[in-house]
Amino acid sequence: MLDNQYFRKYLADRDVDLSKHLDIAKHCKLEFDPEDFITFAEKYRDKAVVKSWHPRPFLGTMGNEQAINANWIGYNKHNTTESNWGLDPAHNKELIDIIGAHNFETMGIDPARVLVRLLEYMPGHCLPLHSDGLEGFNKLYGDIQPTRLFVAVDDWDWGHVLQLHDNVISNWSSGDTYLIPPNVFHASANFGIAPKYTLTITGVRT
Amino acid sequence: MKLNHKIHEQRLDPKQAVPTEILEQYPWHWDPMKKDHDDASCFMYNLKDFDWKALGDWAIKKCNEHLTPQKYWWYDEENEAVMHANDNVNNMPIKKQALLALKHNTHNEHNSQYFKIANEEFGEYYEPLKKLFPNLKEDKMGISLFVQPPGHTIWSHTDTYSSFIRRTGEAKADYTVLRRYMAFVRDWDFGHFFHYGNHCFNQWQAGDLWDLKPGIYHGSANAGINPKITIHWSGELK
Numbered sequence: 001m002l003d004n005q006y007f008r009k010y011l012a013d014r015d016v017d018l019s020k021h022l023d024i025a026k027h028c029k030l031e032f033d034p035e036d037f038i039t040f041a042e043k044y045r046d047k048a049v050v051k052s053w054h055p056r057p058f059l060g061t062m063g064n065e066q067a068i069n070a071n072w073i074g075y076n077k078h079n080t081t082e083s084n085w086g087l088d089p090a091h092n093k094e095l096i097d098i099i100g101a102h103n104f105e106t107m108g109i110d111p112a113r114v115l116v117r118l119l120e121y122m123p124g125h126c127l128p129l130h131s132d133g134l135e136g137f138n139k140l141y142g143d144i145q146p147t148r149l150f151v152a153v154d155d156w157d158w159g160h161v162l163q164l165h166d167n168v169i170s171n172w173s174s175g176d177t178y179l180i181p182p183n184v185f186h187a188s189a190n191f192g193i194a195p196k197y198t199l200t201i202t203g204v205r206t
Numbered sequence: 207m208k209l210n211h212k213i214h215e216q217r218l219d220p221k222q223a224v225p226t227e228i229l230e231q232y233p234w235h236w237d238p239m240k241k242d243h244d245d246a247s248c249f250m251y252n253l254k255d256f257d258w259k260a261l262g263d264w265a266i267k268k269c270n271e272h273l274t275p276q277k278y279w280w281y282d283e284e285n286e287a288v289m290h291a292n293d294n295v296n297n298m299p300i301k302k303q304a305l306l307a308l309k310h311n312t313h314n315e316h317n318s319q320y321f322k323i324a325n326e327e328f329g330e331y332y333e334p335l336k337k338l339f340p341n342l343k344e345d346k347m348g349i350s351l352f353v354q355p356p357g358h359t360i361w362s363h364t365d366t367y368s369s370f371i372r373r374t375g376e377a378k379a380d381y382t383v384l385r386r387y388m389a390f391v392r393d394w395d396f397g398h399f400f401h402y403g404n405h406c407f408n409q410w411q412a413g414d415l416w417d418l419k420p421g422i423y424h425g426s427a428n429a430g431i432n433p434k435i436t437i438h439w440s441g442e443l444k
Binding site for chain 2: 002004007008011018069073074075076078079080122123124125126127128129155156157158159161163166167168170171173185187188189190191192193194195
């Protein structure tokens with residue numbers, strides 16, 4: 001039924017092995033008002049990028065290969081739809097301002113070389129297992145290796161989860177921040193009854 | 207893709223949708239931010255004396271015979287009915303929780319599918335599986351195995367034993383005597399999520415057995431690449 005041979009080979013070719021433990025610790029905690037992000041989302045709802053998992057011409061080979069593999073095993077617009085804001089330079093600027101200079105100092109990220117994306121996942125939708133292609137950041141700042149951070153906007157709610165390699169991240173508080181190391185496979189899901197808001201911050205370390 | 211409803215400005219409180227008798231009989235903290243909880247104490251032990259690999263492999267083969275997940279949840283707008291596959295469950299105690307997930311949210315028939323194998327369908331496995339729980343009445347017991355494909359979730363809920371009620375034909379459930387146990391059939395894998403109250407499971411092993419005490423909010427998801435398989439025993443305590 002589930003022809004996952006291609007995805008399994010993709011992982012095996014990259015030596016992705018769950019039996020090897022990866023230490024993940026909380027990077028820092030940011031101080032902000034979550035309502036500012038929810039208000040932002042509502043203000044610019046009609047300008048959100050609404051996307052689901054499928055190959056796209058502006059993704060790299062890696063991103064498209066992962067999308068094809070995900071589609072092949074049943075991921076589609078009905079279970080992977082995400083609304084996000086931040087690719088528009090004006091939105092990026094506004095999100096940087098909401099986060100504030102003090103938080104960039106806490107994270108150790110240069111606010112002048114950062115891409116902030118606010119992600120909204122509605123219940124029933126998930127982000128399938130993947131590693132990051134960083135296409136959005138590289139388009140803005142060139143082909144350099146940035147740091148990728150996950151930030152919880154809201155306090156944790158039931159059914160909101162993130163997995164980083166063999167770690168399940170949950171029970172977070174608003175502002176909790178985790179580093180997503182390069183090429184580490186991760187996934188997330190929302191099987192609760194409230195929208196899940198998170199930030200993906202991709203930037204250069206100060 | 208436009209939503210069928212507005213995003214709720216205020217948090218939906220799932221407790222309000224749980225049958226009163228469950229809330230009264232099984233008080234629980236109902237606070238997702240509570241840290242000093244004992245929700246993980248429902249872990250019992252690892253059921254070692256069973257060939258879980260054989261059962262898992264058999265279950266997948268059985269699903270492959272027809273390739274159609276039998277179960278999924280949806281809201282029938284036209285008839286204002288909560289549907290579990292082809293069953294109208296408007297008269298079942300799960301209704302209010304289902305409305306939160308399906309009518310006032312984005313869970314639907316496309317992201318809630320699972321294969322189900324139940325009771326006599328287990329064939330030669332049925333008797334040995336029944337014998338694992340001698341504390342449940344044999345004539346008031348149901349066993350079901352769920353195969354959850356990637357991309358699907360079982361929305362957070364408290365058990366109301368609606369399927370069990372349908373099976374036994376009883377008018378109303380007596381939650382004081384009903385119990386559900388759950389075991390994982392395969393080891394944990396990428397993208398496999400399960401929350402039981404405020405405890406989020408990680409790296410479970412095949413055979414890990416949990417006492418799903420009534421009244422605790424729980425749900426699961428599969429954002430990985432392999433099916434997630436669980437088996438459940440529901441029944442009346444002797």
